[in-house]
Amino acid sequence: MKARVIVTLKSGVLDPQGKAIEGALSSLGVAGVASVRQGKVFDIEIDAVDRDAAAAQLAAACEKLLANLIVENYAVEFV
């Protein structure tokens, strides 16, 4: 099954890349952007008995590797 893992910075963690992107959008004339924070998307094809099993596997993958839990959150969705 196809899953999408989204890893984002915890709120309060400085995101200079997000700020730089925010600045670039502004100078390109994209109006009204109040803030930008950059995250990561992992599209993962995973074999599992069912969605719950897959979700557990993916949560483990996040905890072990895909997210640094000191500064990042993760969310798992199924496509």
Added chain:
Amino acid sequence: MRAAVVLFPGSNRDGDVARALRKANGVDPAIVWHDESELPAGVDLVVLPGGFSYGDYLRCGAIAARAKIMDAVRAHAKRGGFVLGVCNGFQILCEAGLLPGVLMRNAAMRFVCKMQYLRVENVQTAFTRAYAPGQVVKFAIAHGEGNYEADEATLARLEGEGRVAFRYCNSAGRVGGEANPNGSTRDIAGVFSDGFNVLGLMPHPENLIDPLVGGTDGRGLFESLAA
């Protein structure tokens, strides 16, 4: 002091650190490939060198921290063995949980490559005993992700236990402000583990061991260990 330098795909300062170790110890360190499951017998010091292990993919040091050799490095540290992580090595130690905190992207978003003054904060360790308390040293820095971050509780513990190893300063020893190249919290350039047997630092002492390069302040770290 028997030393081993771990090599990951993308490590590039292994040669420099081997030269510094050879100069201080009189013996070449062992070079250990990341895919080994054991360290050589009798190793006293494990070094994780600088570079771009695994291309900095995912997060700097994230994949290297999960390499096969790291179980042996962790066991070595648990037994009180010495571990030194320089630059990418520091990032790997934080990702591996051998040191607290995380190294984030430099606050000003620029890769910084220059000589950097540091104040030696704690000289009562095996890594820093050759220095004088509060000594200002000149090492080299070259990094894009050197911004040290940790939560308040961790920082309080680090400060309280004397585990901040080096702070960014100017040539006069004034810490912080313009002298902080990457936005690191409390101007922290390096930290010790709670047993003081693991040190991670972003600057490169191994590049300041020969007067030809413009300074020899880096020798003190390797000579402290060799003593």
